[in-house]
Structure formats: C-alpha cells, structure tokens
Amino acid sequence: MIDENGVRADGRGPGDIRPITIETGVVPVADGSCRMTWGTNEAIVAVYGPMEAHPRKIQRQDRAVLDVAYNMAPFSTTDRMRPGFNRRSREVSKVTQDALESVVLLELYPRSKIRISIEIVSAEAGTRCVGLTAASVALADAGIPMTDLVVSVASGKINDVVVCDLNKEEDNYGEADLPMGIMPNSGELVFLQMDGDLSQDEFKQAWKYNMDAAQEIHKLMVEALNGGDSQ
Amino acid sequence: MIDENGVRADGRGPGDIRPITIETGVVPVADGSCRMTWGTNEAIVAVYGPMEAHPRKIQRQDRAVLDVAYNMAPFSTTDRMRPGFNRRSREVSKVTQDALESVVLLELYPRSKIRISIEIVSAEAGTRCVGLTAASVALADAGIPMTDLVVSVASGKINDVVVCDLNKEEDNYGEADLPMGIMPNSGELVFLQMDGDLSQDEFKQAWKYNMDAAQEIHKLMVEALNGGDSQ
Amino acid sequence: MIDENGVRADGRGPGDIRPITIETGVVPVADGSCRMTWGTNEAIVAVYGPMEAHPRKIQRQDRAVLDVAYNMAPFSTTDRMRPGFNRRSREVSKVTQDALESVVLLELYPRSKIRISIEIVSAEAGTRCVGLTAASVALADAGIPMTDLVVSVASGKINDVVVCDLNKEEDNYGEADLPMGIMPNSGELVFLQMDGDLSQDEFKQAWKYNMDAAQEIHKLMVEALNGGDSQ
Amino acid sequence: MTIPIVPKLLRSHLSDLAERDARIDGRGRWEGRELEVQHSILPRAEGSARVRMGDTIVLAGVKFQIMTPYPDRPNQGGLMCSAEVRPVAGRNWESGPPSPESIELGRVVDRGIRESGCIDVDSLCIIPGEKAWQVILDLFAISDDGNLFDAFALAGITALRNATVPAERFEVGEDYQLSVSKTPIMCSYHRVGGRFVFDATAREELGGDERIHITLGDDNNVHSLQKGLKGIFSADEFTEIMDNAIERTEKLRKIVDEL
C-alpha cells in the first residue's frame, strides 16, 4: 500500500489529500447548499432556515436549534444500503450537529430552527468528514453567521505508517482512523473521534497531518464561497 | 378463460358484473355502515362522525377532514395476511380518501373529522372497488351530505379480450386492470388507476364497460339505501 | 419432583416458599427503590415522583397516574433476551399497574405522575410476583401513601400435586400457575391470573397456599422497610 | 349512537341502578344479552365464526401454515391466537400498533384455549422435525358494545371446531377436519355500580371498574383466570362469580357443541 519512499498506491505522499471540488447553490429550493466531491465521495448538503421551530417543545427561548440529518443514499455504496433507521447514521448526525452547534451563532435566532441535510450520494472513505466540511460551506452559503468554518479531515495508519486521508483501498487495511473537525483560523477543535491502535507518537503525527490538511482544504472552501472555481 | 362467443368461464358476457348484495346498518355502534358482497369479496365499512378532530394539528378551519383506513383482515386471503403496516393498504386508503373527499360536502363541518373504516373480510379480485363503493353507501347511511354517490368498478383484459369486472381466476391471468371511481349522475370521475397493457382502442372499450356497469351498480346502492332488498 | 412424603427436590414442603431478601434505597438517584431476591430471581425497582405528568394529555384532573414498566434485562435469562418491545413485558406491566393503582392513594396527587420501573436482572420462575411485591416496597420507600402493601405469590401444580412458589425446574414441568396479588391486612385481591389445569378442589388448595405465604412474605417486607435485616 | 361524555355522571347513574339491582339495559345482574352464533361464514378462512351478543359483533377466522417444528419439540405443531380491534369497531378504538387492550384480549383468549388442551399439538405434526401445521386463529371485532372477551372466546372455539385442515392445498394429503377435543368457555364479569355483573355493555365498561375473566373446561376445571383494570375484590366475591361461571359455561358449551 505504500512503498519504501513513502509513496502510496495512488501516488500520494503520506501527508497528501485526495482531489477535492466544492460547489455552492446546487439545491435551488434550499436557502444554502453545497456539493463536495472528495476522491469518489460525493456529498450534497442543503440548509433550510432559520425557520420556526415546531413542535414547540423543541424550541429554545434563547437560541436556535440545529437539526442535522446525515444519510447515505441507497446507491452510494457497493452493496445497496437499505433506506431507513441506521445506528451509524444517527451517530454521525449527532457528532456533526455537536460540531456545527459549536460554531453557529445560535443566539442570534431564538426559538428558530436551522435544518441541515447531508446526503452522501457516493461513498468512498471518510464520508463523515466530507459531510461536516460541506455542511459548514452550505451554512455559509445560506448566510448563517458562524465564528469560523469547520474543516474535517482524518488521518490513519496503514502498514504501520501514519498517512493522511485514507482512500477506500487503504481504509480496508487501515489500522487506525483519527477524524478531526478543525476551526481553521484558531486551530481549535469542535469534533474528534478515533478508532484503532496508535502509539502516543503516531497519534501526534496523525494530529499534525490533519492540522496541515485543514489549512489546504480551507483555501478551497473560501474560493468556492467567493464564487471562484474550486477545482 | 373466454370462448369464441365471448362467454366467460363463469358464464358472464364480456360486459357483465359479478353478483352484488348491499346491506346497511351492519355495525350497530357506528353512525353509518355498509356490508357489500361482490362475487366472493366482502367489505364491511363503518363511518364515525362528524366528530371533533384531534390532535388539533389535523383540524382544518374551513372544512372537515376525512380519515380513511382500508384494511384486509388476516383471514381474508388464501394465505393469511399478516396484520400491521402494509404499503398497499396505505396506498389504497389514500386513493379512496382522495375520491371520497371529492364528493363529501366537507365545508359543512369545519374543524371536524369523519372516520371511514373499510375492512375487507373476504377478498377476491377488485377489493379497492368494493371498498370505495361500500364507503359511499356507508356515508349516505350516516347521513353525511355528498354531491353524489361514488361507484367504483374495474375492467381489464384477458386473452387479449377486454372484459368487465374480472373474477379471481381471470385476474390471475389478467393483462390489464382499469379501476375507476364514477359519479353516476354526472358521469364524472373521482378515482382512476390503471396497470398493464392496453392499446388506445382497448382502453376506450374498458372505459365504456366501466361507465355502463356503474349505472347498474348505482341502482343496487339506491335500493339498499331506500331499505329495499338489494339482492 | 416431589417424593411420597411431600418433600420437593429442593427440600421444601408443598406450602414452602423459596428464600427471600429485601433491601431498600438501592437506586440512590431515585425517590424510592427496592432490590428483592427470591430464589435466583432478582428485581430492582425504582420509583420517581410524584412529578409533573407530561405530555399533558396523560394528566388526570382528579388523581395521579402511574406509569409502570416491567422489563427483563438482556442477561437475565439463560438465552439472551433481546432488548426492545415485547408483548409479554407489555402485559405484565399492565397487570402490575392495575394492581398498584388499586392501593396507591392516587387522588392525593392530581395531575401528577408516579413512575415505577421494574427491572428483572436475574430471572428464575415467578418474576411478575417478585416485580409486583418489590414495587410495593419501593413505593413505601418513596413515602407514597397506600391503603396496604401488595404481596404477590403464585402456587401451581406438579406431578398432580398442588405446591406453592414453583422454582425453575418445577416450573418447567408445571401443570398450572396461579399468581395472586394480595393485600395482607384485609386478605383482598388486586391481582389474579391463572393458566393451566386445576380442578375446583385443587384451585382452592392453591388459593390457600398463596394466602398463607403472603402473610409470611409480608413480615419480611415490613422488616426491610423498618430498616431491619430481612434475611 | 352516543357515548356519554361525562363519565362521572355515568358512574353515579350506574351506582343508582345497582342499588335497585337494575342494569342500564334492563337485564338482571347475571343475565347475558341475546346471542347468535354462526359458523363457516368466511369463504377464504379454513374455519370461521361470527358471534353477535347484543350490539357486539365479532368474527373469528382460522388459517393454517406449514411450520418447522421447534428443535426441542419435533413432533408438535403450533397454535397462535391473535386479536385485532380496529377503528371499524367503535369510535374509541384507534389505528396504529396493537393497543395494550387488544394485546390483552388476544392473550386471555389464547390462554383459555391453549391451556384447556383442546387442540392436540402432537396431531399437527406432518413429518417429525420437518413439517407441522401452525393453526392461526384471528379474532376480529366488527362492533364493540362491550365484552369483546367472551365474544372472541366463543367465536374462537366455534371457528376451531369447524375448521378443515387444508392438506390438499399444501400438497400433504387429503383435507380433514381439525380435531378439537374440548370446548373451553370464557365468562367475564365486570364490577359495575359496586357489584359484579355478567356480560357488561360498553357503557357499563366505561363507567365500571375491574373485570374478571374465567375460562372453564368440560369438567369445570379452571384453565385460565385474569383480573383486569384497577380494583380490589374479596374472596367471597370471587366465589360467587366462580359459581355463576360454572353454571353459565355449561349452557354455552352446549350451544357450541350442538352447532
């Protein structure tokens, strides 16, 4: 999966990310939207709101609530994914919501709701990172004020080597996965998960790769939001 | 299934319908009810209301809402039908409700609900037609004002011949099914579905059979509502 | 299962019950609680309330409502019990609630709710009796006024002999099961079920065993509530 | 048809009647409503019955399926009994997943039939360890004016006693009559206006308290008991009910047996 010179099967170096494209306004009926491709991942995110939160019991007197739904379309995976309730999707929705609530200025919209729908229409590895990153672009496209964008990226380990942004083949043999959600201006975190086996030193290397990649991806996000070509 | 003289296996001609009986008042605790047998189909329909619509969010300020539930009893079919949610029943309920809302004078009962329960206790072919027709009789039995009754009947095609009101054996080999919901006084439609393969000419013939049968069935409905013997 | 002298495989006589221990205050965050072991049954019951009943539609203007949930933990049985909806648990919850509503002075707490959670963490035979008995101790521990405690105990029949309080092995060969919920001070009943085959005479014998055992168990309950050692 | 909307008034009215030993529809305390039992009325069911008790009407249908016997009982088939009360049967019944009430209805009827041993599950075996009949009894309410329990139980045993095992359709031999060796009968008693009555109507149920269901077999053996709803009763009250049930079930059993 990785040769003696640190070159990966798809030609990337250990710290390199897969190709990314970002486009806004892709769901015409939404208040904000984003289409992000990342390797052969493709996420489409729509933002609706701020709008009235109902039923009333979900309203908060002093702030808006987010309603984040992450979902994988049935044709997004090699084996068809059955529609309907799914523990993994529920959990990814929750961590994504927690991350976004950390940056959206919720107190500007008391008693209202902002709905964020993340649809993975093509899945490779790292869909939760694509979804979270694209969601922060869609929120910006909808004009929702945030303290910062969120860039999400994961590093991992293959063949005992720490590398950034595993693709599907690498992920099949991955020995660890460390996705992070980073505020690119402050370097602070709003999202963190990790599975696998990393020594304390490997952990630090993976952390650094993510931080560096976040700066790179952030540039593409800003370009897309400024109407530039992100390719 | 049909001989060279156009005579069907059960002795009917191409445009003939199966035997029908209609009886009202069969659910003593309901506000209106109807038992209809049609071939070996048997439907029992109960109407409750107009009554308060709750929860309040289903209320309409300017009219009544209908709540139509079509269901097949577990012993209504050759293989036992498992109780519970069922996409087909959901869809038949919806089209039946759409048809009945077209004729009931809903604006007479703002904020109220009329509940219509259609139970198929014995199923042959054409249960949705039996259910819709019996429901309009039950509504009349409950004294709910309507612009007209609804007669529902289906024609189809077997062995490349268009015939009216397929029975079970014919339905097994049916090549098309055109159920309609007809207002017998104006000849207008409130319900229309079709599946299968009909040329434009065959389609016109099937349409005509349905229109003619509707007049015949309408007479039986009126007799039953006037207390006559419908047999 | 039972020898010619009326001695059962575990050494008990026909009218004897299995060993019982009762402890209160076992769920520190609850308003009242009880841990009861009975043979190798173990039930943990927590009582919360009286508290506001919501949603409002469950409120009663003139009395409190009980909300009883009986549940078996997944590791409580020889074959793992899958969590989630379960008809038997639903039914046991209902009969337990009916029994407890008969003794709790509900009218003292209008519009409020008292929640009673019965968790069977180890199941032998007779879990519904353990749950109901422990629940009445937990209610007393929470200081909820009742007209009387409830003692629940079952008699049955093995090898054509009527015996009290079947253990697991006996239950496997049991020919009848008569659980009762008894108010020990008046001898009146709040709960009664029976399955199996009992002649009228056998039925009377089983009834008597239950009445006698109830008095014995009642003593242990009172001791536990008075802080004494119930062992 | 109107259901009183002030349950408190209904309760006090029922108490007044009870003091005069009267009932809301003029019946005596232990008197049942007019009864009509029909069988073999559903063309798609292998056994069926329709029971009418006053304005309470129910159907029962028996269907058969082939099952694989449970590994620990390779020579036995199965019996499943399920009750459904859908919104057709009354304005207070709602659609959705089975309510606690309808679950209880099914289980109480199921127990009485099952525990009586009237169906010999060994006789349902087709090939030991491989194929056996599963008998499915579905109870279905058409009109609920109270005491669905007894109506369901009566329709259920009647449908079973008139059921044909559809062996030909399943290509495992010739059709034959399902063997039902006993006739368990349920009687239900409700506390109304302070005392127990037999065969309560919907209004008596609405303004009443606890109920007691008793299933007795051919020899008066007890097969199933169930107390439902909040309420306290004494041993003496129970004895009175049991005595009435013994008398009542004998009469009803004769009706079913002679159909």
Add this chain to the structure above:
Amino acid sequence: MTIPIVPKLLRSHLSDLAERDARIDGRGRWEGRELEVQHSILPRAEGSARVRMGDTIVLAGVKFQIMTPYPDRPNQGGLMCSAEVRPVAGRNWESGPPSPESIELGRVVDRGIRESGCIDVDSLCIIPGEKAWQVILDLFAISDDGNLFDAFALAGITALRNATVPAERFEVGEDYQLSVSKTPIMCSYHRVGGRFVFDATAREELGGDERIHITLGDDNNVHSLQKGLKGIFSADEFTEIMDNAIERTEKLRKIVDEL
C-alpha cells in the same frame, strides 16, 4: 426561496392567471420546463441518471442483488423500485418513515416501468430455482420544485437503460449491459386554476387540485394511470390530456433513446 404562506391567495392568483391562459412562470399550458438528462454519474451505482427540470433535480441509481427466485416463478428475477424524498429536497419534506406521498411516488413510477414489460424478468435468471438478479431502482430527490413524478420516471428509465449487470463482482460470469427493450415515459398533469397543465411547479402543486399521471409505451399503449388528490374530472378533460401525453411522450422517448 419563499413558499407563499397564504394558500388561499395563491389559489386565487392561479385562477386569475388561468383566466388569461397564463402560468406563474410564464410558460404555456402544455409547455414543460427546461430539461437536462445525464447518465452514469454515480460511481457506486451500476446504472445512474440525473434529471433536472427547472429547479427540480433528482437522481436515480440502479443496484443489483442476487436473490432466490420465488418458488412459483423459478426462472424469474425481480425488479424493485423505491422512491425517497428526504428533507434535503425541500422545506416541507420531513424525516421519518416514508410518507404516503413518497410511497405513492415510488409505486406510480414502478408500475409504469414494470407494466411496460421493458425489463424481461426471465433474462435475469442465473440458475433456475436458485439464483437470479434482483434489479433495484432507487429514486432520490435532490431539489423539489414540483412534478417529481415525471422527473423520477425519466431518471429511472434512463438509469436502467444505462445499467451494467455486475456479474464479475458476484462471480457469476462477465459483466454485461442490462437489457431494456422499451422506453416507457410518464407525463403528469395538474389541475391549476381550474384547468389542467403539464409539468407543474411546486407553487402550482400547492395552489392546485388533482393530478393525473399517464405512462405510455413505445406504441402509445397505456401502461399505467393514476389520479392523485381530491378532485373531479370529466371524460372530455381526460381525452385532452391523453392526446397531449401521446405527443409529449414521443418527444421525451426520443431524448432518452438517443442518450
């Protein structure tokens, strides 16, 4: 984007427009919106399409599974068609179990494709009685500005016509193109402002009445009809719609066939 919050005003506005034979977005009564059809755009699907009609955007994806044929049809595979409209597609779509609307969407599209016989289910058999292909067509809404029916149907048939049977991945031979012998096309008509129009937008749907869906095959044969929502229509109105559908489907079929 704003949806009018006063449906009554919208209805009367649409009636006014109809009197002048005009539509809210300037189109003629039988005029469709700008159409864009792409195929093979989803890397994980064995066949896929994207259809854009104005601001309505949908995806269709085809996946294959190995199934055991049904005992009574040992030589046949299966076709399953399922539509999902998730909250991404518009502010009025909510999450949760499939709504009656999305169930209807799936079934109406399914019927048109199935009844046209465009997929030969016998050709999906791998080993008679043992293995066959199940073709699963998933329709997925990205942006709902009305008339999801026609967009789904068009994306569906396009995805099927460009699907590859993944035999290699399932180790049952070499990949080959799914055989789709016909091109059924659906056209939908909504009553808006009193008369029927073609290809309604979301606002026309919101302020309109019943809708009629017609699926015609290569030879103008009728394969599927569906009337949706409350509303009454005459035989003459239907004839006018059918005539328009014959003309319209021929044009759309050419577009799909030439992709």
Add this chain to the structure above:
Amino acid sequence: MTIPIVPKLLRSHLSDLAERDARIDGRGRWEGRELEVQHSILPRAEGSARVRMGDTIVLAGVKFQIMTPYPDRPNQGGLMCSAEVRPVAGRNWESGPPSPESIELGRVVDRGIRESGCIDVDSLCIIPGEKAWQVILDLFAISDDGNLFDAFALAGITALRNATVPAERFEVGEDYQLSVSKTPIMCSYHRVGGRFVFDATAREELGGDERIHITLGDDNNVHSLQKGLKGIFSADEFTEIMDNAIERTEKLRKIVDEL
C-alpha cells in the same frame, strides 16, 4: 434527590466553583469518586460485573450465542456490545426506542474494547465457516449520577475478563474461560465551569459543556477517542487530558487485573 430546575443558575454556580478550583461535591479537578468493582454477580450471565462510582451504579452481563461466521471471515466469531439506559436509572431517562445518548454510550464503549484487540475473534471459531461464538456484552444502568461512560467501560471489561464460554450448554465441548488478552480502560473528561474535570457527576454534566472520552490500552496506545456535545477545545487542553488519562488508566487497569 433533586435536580436543579434552573440550569442557568447551576452553570453560574459551577463557574464560581471553577474559579476557586473547586467542585460541587468537594473533589479535586482530577479526582474520581469512590469506586467499587464486583464480578460474577448475575446468576444467568456467563460473565458479569457491577460497578459503583459514587451514586452511579451499572451492571454488565456477558452472554454467548452460536453464530454462522460471515462468508468473508469464516474463522471468526463476533463481539457485540450494547448499552441500555432505561427509566429505572434516573428521572430524565425515558422509555422507548434507544435514545441517541444510549446509542452513543454503546458505540463508544464498544469501540474501545474492540479496537484494543483484547478479544481474539479467531479464538471464537468452533467449526470454520459453520459455527462460531458471538459474545454479547450488555451494559445496563441502575443509577445514573453521571459518567456512565467510564462505569460502563469498566464493568464491560471486568465482565468479559470473568466470563466462561458455555460450551457444555451448547454441546460443543467443555466450558472454558473466555480469553481476554488486554485491559482497555476509558477515562472521560467534561468541561465544567470552563475547565475540564475527571469523572463528572450528573449535576456537572447538566451544567457543563463538551466531554472527551479516551480509551487507552496496556501500553498507553490510543484505541478510541470521542468528543461529545457542543463545544470547542484547544490542542493544549487536549494534551493535558491525555496526560491525565495515561496516569489514571494505569491505576484502574491494575484494579481490574487484580480482581
């Protein structure tokens, strides 16, 4: 027991305490509550544990089932870990389908145990491709006074380390001790009053912000991380927590290993 009903007051109280480097129950910032760990306390489970941390009490039970190995891993058994927090454990836990919180609880504990590789799934194979053991670890809350995560993880690994494979009951050989080669330990930190503390109580959770869960293995290797709830933290804050977790997990591992 009373939960403060004015969360804002609680938050400001916790902030005041934090300024004085104090906690609501008098503990130091990195101090855990009194701990009690017992094993083999559930007669029906093949392995079990009870953990008490202050007023937080949980049970863990291990059960075994025979499974068919997945076709792509014919030599492996399985591990399943599931957490339930039912209403018994606190007035804010409600009945119904598993809440997002309890799903997260189960998954976070599951990951730490699974990723540590402490259970050799190859050793669970009975007959390759045919039979293997599925180990099911059920975590069950009795009393929730905060930090169910660490209590569940501790009870879980303790129950596994004391589990017996019930081979005799399943007639596949003699019973033997489940082999658990490592002792992964989770430590959880909550932001309370602005700074992170170890082992938060329910009131600290209620008035606090985000939490971070770390599972470390025998050699301080990281096996699982999870940040929960809304909140922003810096790299420096994380380093401080990780250093504390290294120290803390070593102590807890010793306790579990010596049971």
